[in-house]
Amino acid sequence: MGPGRLLLAVLAVWSVAPAAPAQAEIPCVCSDRNGQHPLGAIVCMKVGDKERLVRCERNQNITSWRVLSEGCPTAAVAPGQTARPDGAQNVRL
Numbered sequence: 001m002g003p004g005r006l007l008l009a010v011l012a013v014w015s016v017a018p019a020a021p022a023q024a025e026i027p028c029v030c031s032d033r034n035g036q037h038p039l040g041a042i043v044c045m046k047v048g049d050k051e052r053l054v055r056c057e058r059n060q061n062i063t064s065w066r067v068l069s070e071g072c073p074t075a076a077v078a079p080g081q082t083a084r085p086d087g088a089q090n091v092r093l
Helices: 003-016
Strands: 029-032 035-038 042-047 050-059 062-070
Touching: 029 050, 029 062
Parallel strands: none
Antiparallel strands: 029 035, 042 050, 050 062
16 A cells, blocks of 8 residues: 555545544532632732732643732722712711
C-alpha cells in the first residue's frame, strides 16, 4: 500500500469514527469560611490581621482567589457631614 492509499484509509476511518461525547461543564467554585462562591465573585477576605479584596478565578483546572487590592472598600460619613445630603435626620418613632 502506497503512502497515498494509507492516508486515504486513515482519513476514511477517522471520518466514520464516532465523535467523543462532549464533556459537561463542571461548575467551579471558590471556598472560604463563609461558604462557596461562583467564578467571578468578589469578596473581602480577612487573612490573619489583614483584609484583601479578592476575586474567584479559574486557571486551567484549579480555582483560586486572586488578590485585587490590599484592604477592602468601606463607606463612611466624613467628619462634620450628615449621613443624608439634604441634612434631614432620620427619627425613629
